[in-house]
Amino acid sequence: MNYRLKLILIRADNRSIVISLCLSVALSTQSNPFPSLPPSLPPPRSSGSIGGAERVGRESCPLAASDWVSDDSDGSSVDLSWLNDQDQKDDDKPSLPLIQAPSNQAIQDGAEASTSSLMRYFLDMGFSQELVAKAIKENDDGDSASILEVLLTYKMLEENPSVNEGNQENTPSDDNDWGDGDSSDIDDFDDMDFELEMSGQASFRKKLRTLEEMGFSRDAASSAIKRCGEDVPIFELADSICAAEAAEKEGGVWDYDTLNSDKKKEGDKYDPFAHDNKRRRCDGASSHRRSSTQMRERLKRAYHRPATTSRRCGGDGDMVGELDSLNLPNPMVGFGLPTDPGRQLYRDIPKEAQGPPYFFYENVALTPKGVWSTISRFLYGIQPEFVDSKYFSAANRKRGYVHNLPIANRFCLEPIAPKMILDAFPLARVHWPAWDTRTQFNCLQTCIGSAQLTERIRAKLVESDDPPPPDVIRWIMYECRKWNLTWVGQNRVAPLEPDEYEFLLGFPRDHTRGVSRTERYKSLGNSFQVDTVAYLLSALKDLYPNGIRVLSLFSGIGGAEVALHRLGIKMTAVLSVEVSPINRTILKSWWEQTGQVGELVEVDDVQRVDDAVLERFIARHGGFDLVIGGSPCNNFAGSNRHHRDGLSGDHSSLFYHYFRILDVVRRLMARL
DNA sequence: TTGATGATGACAGAGATA
DNA sequence: TATCTCTGTCATCATCAA
Incomplete structure (x- = not known):
């Protein structure tokens, strides 16, 4: 019998089980930093009725509403047919038996359907069914973000088995944490008493094992969890260990506690996504900001070491830790302006992120805190390149770009745009x-x-x-x-x-002409600055003299296509994804008017870009050379008075689709 | 129904100053 | 070093007119 089941049986009868489940639903719904991900458990109705579980997170999951279940137009039911028998069997153990009380059929249906939505979502992201089932099984407390973390960790371990050398005894296995329990870590914890289990040791153990799987020693992992708290995500814990090791190596003193306690002084439970989920008063946050700045400077020093550090810190992934410790660069010139003789010409890219296919992601530089750190984590830990377009045009435009493009041999578009x-x-x-x-x-x-x-x-x-x-x-x-x-x-x-x-x-005159004035402003205000993006893409010209195949996500009015065209890079095929029909028309018109000979395929919804769509395109054109796009910034922009919610916002959370699609493309391309 | 208009702060960083 | 001021920000929403 496993701990979870033992815990429930000892604790309560069926009625109290129901109560505890409802509490977990509320917490999960409120704290989920990824609202685009289907919540793992159904939200309760406002009346408190258990029957609220029937509508499995569909209202609270805007991205999922039209996509997870294609043939469920009325939203009244959830299609489970895609689940095979094995999946259902896995779902049945160990969690579902706990909610199979006869009087709670609605909860059972909700949990199954929610699990199915989660499964489908993560399968759509390109993770294997086996991994998804395992991750959900290990995170049956309903936190989508935790599941994603575990999936990413497993995926990294799959792709880089060397990371896990020396920790083979803790390699993720098919052993069920809550099953028969013959794995070593289960044995290690068998003698833990019930009180410790009650106080959160399950979470402690989960974090500990994941960190061990990432290659950290048990002592270091344990210390980090105790130091930072069990609520801190795995990446934060890993950062903490890396920084502690670096500080120790330099003879310094690592003091994460100061930062952590500083956060706790605000009276809030430490939540790395808190800046995304709630707004703080300026006065209340100021002291924290100052102290955090001091700590970040220390973090920065701790991370400052040669790029040949341990892979578990990510090679360039060290930049992730450094990112949060750095302010935006001033001047905001990225790796250097074309006229700067001292510009950077080389950087290390993690092996798993090296192109082709190349990728290029753009968004506003001035985001809520932590957004760029998260984006960077998802994109192989590559350091964003922050560039202000004022060096390329007569208007400011501060943007961050995460890409794996070469940075040598860049050149500017001709004619040079006026800057005054x-x-x-x-x-x-x-x-x-x-x-x-x-x-x-x-x-x-x-x-x-x-x-x-x-x-x-x-x-x-x-x-x-x-x-x-x-x-x-x-x-x-x-x-x-x-x-x-x-x-x-x-x-x-x-x-x-x-x-x-x-x-x-940097667009041609009348590029957007023909649509309403309001729409023109809206489309242009959301677009790339062509000269800037072209400069960053210019190194591709020598690499693809015969043309380039492009996957353009969130295309808008075609800033990427215009930049490539003005660079003289022939586009042999473009798969463009843009939700606005007006923008699609603008791009299509430009494509025809400029005499492009390549094929332009337009898709209206990024959520529809699945393996099948990408496989068809790859089969037709042989693959992609560049995946480019900038996801909506609505929830990042400072001018948004209402919903500056960071990556948890309805629009800006579409970034995860960029990550998902890029991951699928790279996986499919690796098979070629 | 569509397009245009005007009112609506919060947040973060830089720089000045005590 | 702490505090204050200034500056800038791929926006959202309700309302009205055509």
Whole structure:
């Protein structure tokens, strides 16, 4: 008999089991950092009725609603037919017997359906059925993020068995934690008393074993868990051990406790995703931020060591730990500007991340804390390259790029775009007042200043002297910077026109013409800055003189395609995924107007890009050379007043589909 | 129904200052 | 070193008019 079952039997009758399950549902729903992942257990109805379990996380899982179960249009039932007998057998042990109380059929149905949704989701991500079943079995407490962590760990171990050398006794096996229990770690814990089990030793053991599987010693793993807490994700624990080892090696003192206790002073349970899930008051967070900054500096020093460190820290994956300890680079020039003689020309890429196929991921630089760290973790631990487009155009655009592209032999697009406002728009010089000292615009966004505002500015200038008093200048400059207003006449300012957006972003004139003005601003505000992206992609030109096959995710209006075209890189085939029909039309029109000879295949939903779609494309064209895209930033952007939820946001969580699809592509390509 | 408009803060980093 | 101020941010939502 296993611990879990023993625990339940001793603790309660069926009724109390039901209560404990409902509590776990509530916790799982509230703390899930991946709302796009199907929750492992059904959310209770507001009435508290157990029957709420019937609707297995469909309302709380927007991504899943139309995809997990294709033939379930009314959402009233869940298709379990894809599960084979073995899966059902695995699901039946060990968890389901605990919720098979006759009076709780709804809970049983919900748990099975939820498990099935989880299975399908992770299978869609490209993990093997065996691994998914094992991970779910080991995380039957309903935390999707934990399951994903375990899957990633197992996958890393599968692909890099050397990591686990010396720890073979703890290799993930088919032994069931809760089964007959003949594995060594089970034996190690057999003598633990019931009180320890009650106080969370199961979680401790799970973390401990995972860390051992990653190649850490049991002592180091145990110390890290005790030091950081059991709630800390595996990657955080691994980071902690790496940093501790580095500090010890340098003769320093590793003091994660200070950071951890500092976080706990806020009265919150330490949750690495907390910045994504809840907003903090500035005043309340300031002291924490300061102390955290100090600790991050120490972390930075601890991580600063040669790139030939242990693989378990990820090679370049060390950058992951370093990432959280670093502020955004200033100046934001990535690995160096084209005119910079001291620019970086080489970097280490983890072997498993080396191309081809090459990949290129983009998003806003200024995200809620921890977002880029998470993105980097999912993308092989590669350090983001942060670049501000102000070095390539007359408008700022601070973006981070995670890619495995070569960084030598980069070159700029010709003709070189003007980098000053008045060089880009010389006609504005006539009306540009001397006291407006702007030389570049701020980030071009999806919204523009109102006509009322420009009229207020005009009226204020008319009634003011020339030059206006300082307070008037101050107010006008604030509004001009905020809304990227330009001067179009005597005392008259106006928002940039859509075609001026196109010019500043490196698109051909009238690229978006033909759709509503609002849609043009929206599409352009969400697009790449072509000159910047082209510079980062330029090393591909020599690699693919005969053309390139592209998987373009979240294509938008085709910033990647335009960049490749302007670089003179022939696109022999493009699989473009874009949800907006307007954007798809824009890209299709551009594709035809520019006489592209390659094949453009457009897909409307990133969730539909599964193994079958990718296999068909690969069979037709032989594979992909580049996977490029920037997932929605809505939930990252500082200008989002309502839902700046980080990677847990409805839109920005689509990043995980980028990761999923990239993983499938690399797996399929490896078979060729 | 669609498109346009205007009101709506929070957060994080940089720099200045005590 | 701590505190304050300034700056910038691929947005969302309700409302109204056509």
